[in-house]
Amino acid sequence: MSAQFATKRLGKELEKIHNSLPPGIELVSAENFEEWQLDIRVLDNNPLYMNQTYRLKFRFGSSYPIEPPEVVFVKLPDRAIPMHPHIYSNGIICVDLLAAQGWSPVQNVESVCMSLQSMLTGNTKNERPPGDEEFVRANRLRPRDIDFYYDDNTV
Amino acid sequence: MSSTAATSNKRIIASAGPEAAPPTPVTTASNGMDSEDDFMSAVSSGDDIQDDSDNDDMSGADDDFDFDDEPDPDLGIHKDIMQRKKVAYDISFKVYEPADIQKQQDVLIDEVNMILDISKEEAAILLRYFRWNKERLIEDYMDKPRQVLEAAGLAQVSASPPKLEVIPGFMCDICCEDEEGLQTFAIKCGHRYCADCYRHYLSQKIKEEGEAARIQCPADGCNLIIDARSLDLLVTPELRTRYHELLNRTYVEDKDQLKWCPAPDCQNAIECQVKKKDLDKVVPTVSCLCSHRFCFGCILNDHQPAPCELVKRWLKKCADDSETANWISANTKECPKCNSTIEKNGGCNHMTCRKCKHEFCWMCMGLWSEHGTSWYNCNRFEEKSGTEARDAQAKSRVSLERYLHYYNRYANHEQSARLDKDIYHKTEKKMVQLQRDSKMSWIEVQYLNSASQALQTCRQTLMWTYAFAFYLARNNQTEMFEDNQKDLEMAVESLSEMFEKPVAELQDPKLKVEIMDKTSYCNKRRVILLDDTAQNLAEGKGDRNLLALAL
Numbered sequence: 229m230s231a232q233f234a235t236k237r238l239g240k241e242l243e244k245i246h247n248s249l250p251p252g253i254e255l256v257s258a259e260n261f262e263e264w265q266l267d268i269r270v271l272d273n274n275p276l277y278m279n280q281t282y283r284l285k286f287r288f289g290s291s292y293p294i295e296p297p298e299v300v301f302v303k304l305p306d307r308a309i310p311m312h313p314h315i316y317s318n319g320i321i322c323v324d325l326l327a328a329q330g331w332s333p334v335q336n337v338e339s340v341c342m343s344l345q346s347m348l349t350g351n352t353k354n355e356r357p358p359g360d361e362e363f364v365r366a367n368r369l370r371p372r373d374i375d376f377y378y379d380d381n382t383v
Numbered sequence: 384m385s386s387t388a389a390t391s392n393k394r395i396i397a398s399a400g401p402e403a404a405p406p407t408p409v410t411t412a413s414n415g416m417d418s419e420d421d422f423m424s425a426v427s428s429g430d431d432i433q434d435d436s437d438n439d440d441m442s443g444a445d446d447d448f449d450f451d452d453e454p455d456p457d458l459g460i461h462k463d464i465m466q467r468k469k470v471a472y473d474i475s476f477k478v479y480e481p482a483d484i485q486k487q488q489d490v491l492i493d494e495v496n497m498i499l500d501i502s503k504e505e506a507a508i509l510l511r512y513f514r515w516n517k518e519r520l521i522e523d524y525m526d527k528p529r530q531v532l533e534a535a536g537l538a539q540v541s542a543s544p545p546k547l548e549v550i551p552g553f554m555c556d557i558c559c560e561d562e563e564g565l566q567t568f569a570i571k572c573g574h575r576y577c578a579d580c581y582r583h584y585l586s587q588k589i590k591e592e593g594e595a596a597r598i599q600c601p602a603d604g605c606n607l608i609i610d611a612r613s614l615d616l617l618v619t620p621e622l623r624t625r626y627h628e629l630l631n632r633t634y635v636e637d638k639d640q641l642k643w644c645p646a647p648d649c650q651n652a653i654e655c656q657v658k659k660k661d662l663d664k665v666v667p668t669v670s671c672l673c674s675h676r677f678c679f680g681c682i683l684n685d686h687q688p689a690p691c692e693l694v695k696r697w698l699k700k701c702a703d704d705s706e707t708a709n710w711i712s713a714n715t716k717e718c719p720k721c722n723s724t725i726e727k728n729g730g731c732n733h734m735t736c737r738k739c740k741h742e743f744c745w746m747c748m749g750l751w752s753e754h755g756t757s758w759y760n761c762n763r764f765e766e767k768s769g770t771e772a773r774d775a776q777a778k779s780r781v782s783l784e785r786y787l788h789y790y791n792r793y794a795n796h797e798q799s800a801r802l803d804k805d806i807y808h809k810t811e812k813k814m815v816q817l818q819r820d821s822k823m824s825w826i827e828v829q830y831l832n833s834a835s836q837a838l839q840t841c842r843q844t845l846m847w848t849y850a851f852a853f854y855l856a857r858n859n860q861t862e863m864f865e866d867n868q869k870d871l872e873m874a875v876e877s878l879s880e881m882f883e884k885p886v887a888e889l890q891d892p893k894l895k896v897e898i899m900d901k902t903s904y905c906n907k908r909r910v911i912l913l914d915d916t917a918q919n920l921a922e923g924k925g926d927r928n929l930l931a932l933a934l
Contacts, residue, residue: 233558233583240559293557294580294587328592332603333557333576333584 234292235261241336253341256283263287265302268341270348276311277348283307284344285319286337296331298370299340313353318364322357323347472687472917476655476669476679479641481631484652488634491517499524504610509535511596511630514637536599536608538571545570545613547578555580557601570613574602582617585609589622595629645682646675655679662691664921676840685840688916689847693932697850701790710783719743789853793846799879800842806883807835813886821890830895834882834902841875841905844913851916856933860919867912874905 238261245255256265264286270277287298301309301319309315314322324330325343357363479487488507495506498521512535513520524531532538547566554561555577569575576584584601588594598614600607611630615623635641635652639659644651649671657667657679666687667679676685678694686694715726718734720741725734732745742751814828848868855861878901881894888894920932 236560237558291583291587294583295591333580333601334603 234288234290237293238288241338245338249338250342252345253338261288264337266337266341267307268345268348270345272349274349274351276351276354280310281307282310282348284341286340293333293336296326296328296335297337297340299326299344310348311354311356312348312351313355313357314347315357316360316363317356318367320363320367471921472666472668472913474655474657474665474667474669474679476653476667478644478669478672479652479654480672481650484631484634488515488631491515495520502612504612505537507630508537508596508608508610511633511637512536515634536597536606538607545610545616547616550575553577557584568613568617570600570607570609572600572602572605572607574600574605576601578617585614585618586622589618589626589629593629595626596633642679642682644671644673644675645677646671646673649673649675653679664690665917666690685843686847686850687844687913688920689851690920690932693850693854694847697793697853700786716745716748719748786853789849793849796842796846796849800839800846803835803838803842803879803882807831807838810835810882810886810889813889817886817890830899830902831882831889834878834898837902837905838875838879838882841871841909844909845872845875848912851932854932864912864916864919867908867915871905871908871912874901874908877901878905 242258245258249255252269252271254267256267258264266284266286267281268284269281283302283304285300285302289295289297299321301307301315301321303309303319309317309319316322321344323344325335325340488510491510492503492506495501495510495517496503499506499509501509509520509524509531510517513523520531545568547568549564550567551563552561553565553567553575555565555567557576557580560577560579566578567575568578568581581601585598588598596608598609599605600609611626614626618626632643635643640654640656641652642655643649644653651671651673653669653671655667655669657665659680662680666689668676668685668687669679670676677683678686678691680691681694683691683694689697711724715724717723718725718736718739718741720743721736721739723736723738725736727734727745733742733751734745735742743749744751810831814831817823817828818825845868848864848871852865852868855864878898881898881901884894889898
């Protein structure tokens with residue numbers, strides 16, 4: 229598949245993003261068609277995430293949007309990794325939307341941001357996934373190559 | 384069982400006696416045999432012919448080993464293997480080639496297509512959803528067709544066959560293309576995308592994800608399945624082939640009685656009715672048309688007579704660190720004070736632990752200070768401080784030795800089988816030479832091939848008899864098993880020795896007859912061993928008169 233395919237689609241997405249984005253989502257950088265960064269905020273007053281902004285990093289392969297993008301939370305001095313039972317402390321997100329079996333080519337950067345935003349909004353557990361420490365220490369795989377076991381369909 | 388060896392010697396003498404006459408089986412085999420398969424069966428029946436003549440010579444003496452009707456399992460790689468007389472360890476199975484697998488599916492699809500009045504593509508999707516259980520599918524469909532269709536990922540309305548269309552003013556949601564005249568496609572759900580995106584999507588699913596039976600519409604949350612006909616319309620022939628291959632694969636994988644032959648590049652599947660729950664009693668060894676022999680239960684190489692569970696444990700035991708731990712406990716001692724592991728590599732019995740500086744006697748493990756003046760020569764025996772430590776060590780030493788006894792023999796046969804194979808590859812080249820030098824025909828040198836095959840299978844069996852014996856609870860039958868094992872082992876070793884002879888000697892017709900005799904004898908000993916063991920296992924557990932595994 230040619231990279232043009234991804235480029236064309238991302239160009240269209242970017243055009244739309246520049247025009248408008250839903251509340252709580254902001255574009256930080258999109259210098260090329262390989263990596264974009266966006267900030268998200270939770271809009272209600274969920275005590276877990278109140279007054280916090282989180283940084284998301286999107287990486288697109290040449291098969292995007294047939295293949296899902298790689299999406300992780302990034303840790304910066306003013307950006308923490310949100311507490312969530314499906315978000316590891318290194319920023320890797322375990323959600324089937326971003327894996328081959330749950331991804332649909334109709335999804336886009338904006339819809340992914342919104343899904344993650346609502347995943348945080350709906351969460352009440354102030355905890356990391358089981359085995360977080362071990363996973364963060366041992367994992368050398370890229371998120372897309374990890375064989376997550378989706379044991380929970382509620383988020 | 385000493386009569387066994389005697390019988391075999393007699394037989395060799397009997398058949399080797401009239402030296403001038405070429406051995407019977409070869410003559411039989413060279414009469415108008417045109418394919419290799421025919422030849423193979425001719426050799427096995429050839430052995431039988433020879434036995435007949437032997438029996439004439441020494442009727443009575445050979446009664447115990449009259450196997451004229453017995454199948455020769457290692458040479459008969461045929462679909463009709465189960466038509467022959469059955470032995471206890473033999474199980475029936477069928478080999479299917481790719482065309483057979485396709486045909487079976489087509490038959491089922493046609494039946495459902497006619498009975499339920501739905502298209503073939505839909506019938507296929509439904510059958511896959513029901514894991515090819517036709518009866519349940521028809522029953523459920525008659526009962527509640529709407530729910531069944533929905534659950535299987537099929538639309539309820541049968542619209543016109545799928546086709547590419549140009550829709551004015553269309554924009555593709557995947558690539559955002561909105562060019563005039565864009566070819567578009569949608570399955571029955573109506574989620575329409577441009578044909579290019581659809582193609583990319585399908586090729587991603589098929590090529591990268593190995594998906595076929597359950598490729599869904601690209602739309603988010605739409606679980607309608609893309610049928611074979613729509614797919615054929617969109618993708619390249621190469622991808623289409625791959626797709627159908629994958630579909631075939633799901634057919635075999637969906638059915639418990641079907642399994643792929645695990646040999647590299649083999650595309651056949653084997654059908655066998657052995658149930659999972661019976662795997663403690665039977666070892667379902669099957670052999671594919673490609674000649675690979677494997678266990679239908681666990682897909683590992685043939686491991687008769689050991690049941691799958693035993694094999695699993697044995698392999699784990701061999702691979703595990705548990706044996707390292709055993710070695711440590713057999714060859715080292717622990718400091719009685721701080722429990723550090725210490726290996727004594729020479730020197731006197733006065734040990735000073737490097738870690739905690741505790742001083743003790745290596746022999747009795749007691750305090751060194753208690754030794755008084757009898758330093759460097761521990762002659763104390765009854766001190767309580769030492770007895771317990773010694774007991775524990777003795778126990779694990781015995782258990783390690785027991786394991787190593789069986790493991791060494793197991794590993795030795797494994798290695799010998801490899802070496803026998805190496806020799807065979809060298810011999811193979813020399814067979815050609817032999818053929819040229821001695822005016823023997825191609826068929827006449829094939830006895831080396833049979834001998835090599837017999838060595839391979841017998842060693843494979845012997846290997847597993849040692850793992851088997853490791854778990855065998857000692858009772859009245861154990862000795863019988865060990866006798867069988869010993870007989871087979873002796874026969875195999877002597878065949879292996881003959882087999883190693885230089886080519887010049889192999890030309891000797893006398894040696895040739897000996898090898899052929901020993902080959903057939905080995906095969907028979909193997910049958911006896913497997914048959915006895917299988918019968919014992921099948922008849923149940925707990926009986927002192929039957930073999931019992933301590934698993």
